[in-house]
Amino acid sequence: MNSSSQRTFRRGDSSAPRSARSSRVGTLGYAILGLLATKHRTGYDLAQQMKTPIGYMWTAQHSQIYPQLARLEAESLVRSSVIAGRGPRDTKLYTITPAGRDALRTWVDSPLIEVTRSEFMLRVRSLWLLSPDRARAFIAEQRERCQQRLDSYLDEGTSFSAQTLEVADPTTAAFAAFATLQYGIMRVRDTIAWCDWMLDQLDDAQLGQR
Amino acid sequence: MNSSSQRTFRRGDSSAPRSARSSRVGTLGYAILGLLATKHRTGYDLAQQMKTPIGYMWTAQHSQIYPQLARLEAESLVRSSVIAGRGPRDTKLYTITPAGRDALRTWVDSPLIEVTRSEFMLRVRSLWLLSPDRARAFIAEQRERCQQRLDSYLDEGTSFSAQTLEVADPTTAAFAAFATLQYGIMRVRDTIAWCDWMLDQLDDAQLGQR
């Protein structure tokens, strides 16, 4: 009936007060704030930290981090100071502001519904399409990867033995880091156990078939 | 030296043969093929299945699924037939083609390096910013969510008891689904155990402080 459709509204285009829509931080922003909450770092430091998933359960490339830092600074959640460095541009050291710390605290304590994705399990769901050999090889390879992961976690864990006092106190960053590491260790261990169970299943089936 | 920079090449823009760049399927495409490999479904069915993470370790909205189905059909990995339905548009039933099955098999068996993200653990890393009470409440809430998740997994598990024969045979889709379910159950159980450990830690610290 109404033929003037097809045209949709855009927000922030004309009349919108522009204030209700601001404060767009997002998970990456909080990931960065979380790292800055313990010590000041450069964008490069952050990128190094978030390049590998070891010890920090979030990843990002530097191409995502630098623009995000600029946005955080625009919202006064971080502040930067130029320091001596070796790059072709200024080297900036970022510090979290009290407002940033507040925002981080608020975010941590806000409702969370996690969506778990696992490409590994997605593939396992279609594993029946492979020959038992190939399936076995696939699982064995993932098991190996988990083992390596476990080794680096355990490696990281030894660094905590030095600071036994702080680790016991849940109001310290050291404790929080220790807790996430425990989680990571548990998770890979269990995945290894599952892989072993799976390998057994595949072997049993092959024996039964002969 | 060369001042004609700033201009970057675009692929698929002009000369490129357009064949080397095709075959863009992506993880979502394979997730769909994986579901279609066991039975034919409509886009709506797929969207229902992938809306909740229960039982399938990948999620997607219908707005992502319909265009993806069109692309899969353009690449002859799926085929559709119009069936009687109740929507304002044609209701299409999608079927995987032999080529689709091949593509799926190849993907399952290709190298995989998983990047694990967990917003839960990301938040835990900054949990030290909260008061022990609030931290406790946060962990307790996540524990509760895991418990609910576990219940629905276990619920789903009972449906497998009927098909005991197929579940034992790793060349069946039923086995693969069972295996992923086992993984899911294990994972939430362990997360619950971790939450309990965490709650203990928080309690101990509170007692010690008095």
Added chain:
DNA sequence: TTGTCCATGTAAAAAGTTACATGATTCG
């Protein structure tokens, strides 16, 4: 008659990945 389920699409924005770009220092 109001709301949910069926059923399929498009638009726009946000988030994430890959590639381009620059340039000094330091190590082998």
Added chain:
DNA sequence: CGAATCATGTAACTTTTTACATGGACAA
């Protein structure tokens, strides 16, 4: 002297999320 590390940015693309749009059937 070439490669890696430090150091920061932009461009282009892909993926995911959120919202808009439509409309019949059927149940409370």
